Amino acid sequence: MTLAALHKNTGAQAVLGLLIGIAFGFLLQKGAVTTYEVIMGQLLLTDFTVVKVMLSAVLTGMIGLYILERKGLARRHVRAGSLGSNVIGGLIFGIGFALLGYCPGTVVGAVGQGNLDALFGGVVGLVLGAAVFSRLYPSLSRGILKKGSFRSKTLPELLHMNQATVVVLLAVFMVIVLVGLEFMGL
Amino acid sequence: MLGFLGLPTWSPYIVGVAIGLLVCLSLVISDRPLGCSTGFVKTCGLIERVVRGKDVENTEYYREIPPRVDWQFTILPGIVIGAFISSILSGVFSPEWIPPLWEATFGDNVVLRIAVALPGGILLGLGARWAGGCTSGHGISGNLQLSVASMVSSACFFIGGILTAMGLMSLGG
Numbered sequence: 001m002t003l004a005a006l007h008k009n010t011g012a013q014a015v016l017g018l019l020i021g022i023a024f025g026f027l028l029q030k031g032a033v034t035t036y037e038v039i040m041g042q043l044l045l046t047d048f049t050v051v052k053v054m055l056s057a058v059l060t061g062m063i064g065l066y067i068l069e070r071k072g073l074a075r076r077h078v079r080a081g082s083l084g085s086n087v088i089g090g091l092i093f094g095i096g097f098a099l100l101g102y103c104p105g106t107v108v109g110a111v112g113q114g115n116l117d118a119l120f121g122g123v124v125g126l127v128l129g130a131a132v133f134s135r136l137y138p139s140l141s142r143g144i145l146k147k148g149s150f151r152s153k154t155l156p157e158l159l160h161m162n163q164a165t166v167v168v169l170l171a172v173f174m175v176i177v178l179v180g181l182e183f184m185g186l
Numbered sequence: 187m188l189g190f191l192g193l194p195t196w197s198p199y200i201v202g203v204a205i206g207l208l209v210c211l212s213l214v215i216s217d218r219p220l221g222c223s224t225g226f227v228k229t230c231g232l233i234e235r236v237v238r239g240k241d242v243e244n245t246e247y248y249r250e251i252p253p254r255v256d257w258q259f260t261i262l263p264g265i266v267i268g269a270f271i272s273s274i275l276s277g278v279f280s281p282e283w284i285p286p287l288w289e290a291t292f293g294d295n296v297v298l299r300i301a302v303a304l305p306g307g308i309l310l311g312l313g314a315r316w317a318g319g320c321t322s323g324h325g326i327s328g329n330l331q332l333s334v335a336s337m338v339s340s341a342c343f344f345i346g347g348i349l350t351a352m353g354l355m356s357l358g359g
Contacts, residue, residue, distance in 0.1 A: 007217040010256055016216050017257030021264015023208055024220065024322075028265070029272035030193070031201030036285035043344075043351035049198045054325055056202025057209070061330035064210035074213040078328070079318060081335020086324075089317025090339040092309055094346015098354055099306025101285065103321040103343075104314055105222040107307070108262050112269030114281040117288075117303045125307015126223075130230040132308065133315035134247035140316070141246075155332040166332060178199075 034109035083148030221323025291358030
């Protein structure tokens with residue numbers, strides 16, 4: 001089966017989603033980022049596990065995707081953004097993030113390791129939050145979500161630099177941050 | 187006997203590198219970046235379809251994100267299973283209502299914990315859909331694709347989260 005045919009096979013994709021989820025949940029739990037104390041520690045700036053996991057994932061994936069794209073094995077899925085969508089939505093998310101102490105991926109992982117507040121507060125709340133958004137969507141999508149649209153979709157477009165340069169600069173920056181965190185004992 | 191798989195935690199760098207590779211794998215075999223928050227829209231739509239009938243599929247938002255048991259939905263039960271397996275292998279699985287840090291700060295009242303966690307979950311779900319992604323979809327998958335929207339969103343997740351967490355903890359005893 002070619003990759004294009006696999007992408008269109010919705011049954012196979014539902015199984016792949018499950019398998020990718022299993023791997024992701026396993027890794028999140030092993031990384032301890034499904035733990036309330038670790039997430040709150042990050043938001044209180046006393047435990048940098050979340051940032052270490054995220055930065056090493058972005059660093060690896062950024063280089064991996066750069067290679068895969070050149071080999072024609074993967075393509076980018078980047079959507080346009082706006083101040084009204086990403087800043088306001090991001091800040092609302094942040095408030096919920098701290099009150100709950102988990103994010104949408106880690107909250108389901110926390111359910112898997114037995115956290116009942118993650119199930120009855122988190123998962124129930126997230127479904128209700130999605131219900132609220134689906135009701136607001138018709139008016140939001142014509143108004144605030146379009147306010148202050150970003151002119152560029154990607155960092156290379158924004159900086160007028162080629163992709164390889166941006167990948168190298170970002171990689172160096174992320175390595176410096178990670179080494180810095182270790183150096184400071186965080 | 188389990189060795190590495192039975193360790194309670196792995197280095198955040200090993201976990202991060204593996205997640206980065208997993209996103210790459212997902213882009214190759216599923217032509218999708220890894221993300222979680224769309225799954226909650228699917229879950230909500232599937233529940234509404236049972237309660238209110240097939241008409242909900244004509245709602246504007248569900249026309250864009252159809253309530254189906256597909257990739258974006260199955261990743262959620264997948265994460266539950268994966269985290270369950272990991273916690274069983276390392277012997278840390280245990281049903282628990284209140285995290286220790288919460289208990290030390292606000293006491294052992296389950297109602298109080300849920301009274302804060304539930305609105306937190308609602309804001310998290312609302313904010314994720316408002317911003318078009320969460321800590322996985324924007325924070326990892328979007329950022330590694332060099333998306334400007336994802337970088338702005340991730341910064342706002344943490345700005346909102348840090349300010350709220352510091353405010354919340356200052357209320358504790």
